[in-house]
Amino acid sequence: MLEAVWLEFSAHWVLYLSMPITSGVVGFITNVVAIKMMFSPLEFVGKPPILGWQGIIPSKAGKMASIAVDTIVPRLITEREVFDRLDPVRVAEEIEGPIINLVNHMVEEIMSEFEPGIWETLPRAAKDLIIHRIQADSPAAVAEVMKDLRNDIENVFDLKDMVVTTLVRDKALINRIFQETGSEEFKFIGVSGLYFGCLFGFFQMLGWMFYKADWQLPLFGLLVGYCTNVVALRMIFQPQSPMRLGPWKLHGIFHKRQKEVSRDYARLIADEIVTPSNIIEAVLKGPYSDRVFMMIARHVKRVIDDQSGIARPFVAWTVGTRQYVKIKEVAAERLVERLPDAVKSIDVYAKDAMDLANTLACQLEVLPPPDFEDMLRPAFKEDEWILILVGAALGCCVGIAQLILFTYLG
Template identity: 25%
Template sequence: MVATSLWQTIVQHPQFFAMLTIPPVTAFVTWVHVWMALKMLFYPIKFRGIRIPNFPFFGLPGIGWQGIVPRKAGKISGVIVDQTLSKLGSLDEFFRAMEPEQMAVFITDTVDKHLEALIDEIMLEHSPALWGNLPYALKRRIYVQAHKELPEIMQSLVTDLTYHVEDLVDMRQMIVNKMESDRRLMVNMFLKVGQKEIDFIWHISALIGLIFGVIQMFIFLVVPQHWTVPFFAAIWGFLTNWIAIWMVFNPVEPRFISYIKVFERTSGFPFIKPCLPHIAQLRLQGGFMKRQEEVSEVFAEIVVNDLVTLENIMNEMMYGARAAQTRELMKSHLYQILESPVVSTTLRVSLGRRDYGQLKNTIIDKSITATMVPLRDPELNESRASKIFGLFRDRIRELSPREFQNLLRPAFQEDETTLIILGGLTGFLAGWLHLVLVFFPSM
């Protein structure tokens, strides 16, 4: 009876048809502006707009936009390392799991194939006239000695680098540098890890918008003032973004509610069927935390293939902030070839003390370059990634829900306020257009 009376009141309203458009329009507009907000979270990768020095808004370099995640890739990746990756284990542990003994064999075999060309390159760059005129018999003695000593030297060098990897590589800085140099990688990581949550936020926003639209329709019935249309559209814009993001990450810990179950889901139409009444439990938990086991596989794959890779570790070791320490460690091993009687005598007599000392530095530079060539080999990196994939996956699964949410939460949390404000602004503009195009013509 009450419902019938209420419906008659709505039908008799002078702007009945305009009022009926509020729920679907609110749902559609909410769906669109949440889609826009999510796109603005990740795109564009590079700033697009007019650059203005000392531009004071949103940390942007001018009037325009750059996705929040690529713009703050360094900061966000630092948070992920501090709050999540650092809890999975040490770089020393990961590097040992890559089986450095096998790596040493691979590097030795690759370098050994080009060892004579490498020696020629070093000597011709340092003393072209001398090396060009040196009898082949003397060159041959150096080649033979280098081939003989290389396996043992490389094995001891890689072993030494393994034991000192924590001193030579800052894992946090390595990952931050990688993310800042390839901001698309950061975006792809979040999209792979959180695509289902992003789709959920987008689609649930339409349902939330529809509910808010029904509420707004009744508000307009009670308060038939046109200003309520854009005003409440702005409020729904704020609330929709906030509620959708909140539902992805909350509750953090699972909560179980008992209820009487009388229907169960089916795979085909009509998708539900009656069942014997029984007590069941409903699990309330943020959508992202529910997928911890599934996400662990995806995130572990990203980490071992793009972040904590053999190439990245060695690149940071050889060229990063602590490269000087790496050079000193390499000297203690590579100079063994120069100090062997055969090579030392030949080169000292040919070069003299001063040029012989300068030659040592040249050898280190060329050796680093030669060593990095096999370390960039895709097959080697893929085989090392397979060694540590299971380690990462299992440890991500063991994270507490609060620790686990930090894989995705920083992307939204970094500028969550901006996204919510954008929702309110776009809601207001859409409400104003709705008022002008639908309500005013119906007056």
């Protein structure tokens, strides 16, 4: 029997040796395709909801972001920790210039809109005096607003909502976070498909040499596509802690890189998501924006009233009490609307003061393995059965093609 097998192998050795190579290529391609399907395309392509595809991560950006951010908020960093590092007086100093310019334009704009007759008849010196007095009080008002925000931060700012909202709005960004954080793991998935595919293909070759059945090659192809994905995914996260197996030290690739991953993850969060500009926008437009508006409006109205001074009754009588109240309300609304652009000048100071990248990196480095895994695991765990199924189907198709080729040449 062995002699017959050897003769068969000698006659078709090219075909037999092609099996491990083909299996390796199949393993590599199926794994790479699986990775691509995780991230691409960003939007659904095809006819929803079934005929087509959208990358798993973009399609469930909200859920993915929520799961991933649970690792950070509130266990590693809180809203109070972010704001406590900002000095209200220093913030006021940093944005004094933009706020003064903003006040200048707003006073001219609002008075010309609501009371053009009165405003136009005022001498230029009187106009400048009004604008100057409001400008002079603005930095102090900003500092008071910042103090109020710090004292009530949990009720006016939702850090988790801000992170999730940012990632849902920018699907490319959530892709980038997973891709950069797990860059080595994704490379391993592709390369491991080649290695494991060649190994499985070797056993496929031996099986075909001794026993030929029409179902054998498609079945082996299916197993190659399935097993290379499953084994690669397991090796990324298991074991969570180092363990010895004879002369080998086994440790999940992701966990082995905890320090490096922590630095990359923290940098992306600090540079792309929890930025000063995003925080300000989230405070002004987030779920608690009404409370923030009332807080800012209170200070704006007080500044206007203070600058009216002893002439306040005369001003109210001249423009009308209702109109005077309306002017204060519109001033508060437009200030809140334009603040995000005006406060961009604090980005450098706020980023240094919060030092978020270093804070997060240090805390992520010492996270217990199960908690650390939760940062990246959702990208693989969510619907990973689809990726494995696709790999198995592709492998089966290649096995069928091999069977047709072998039958034709045999």
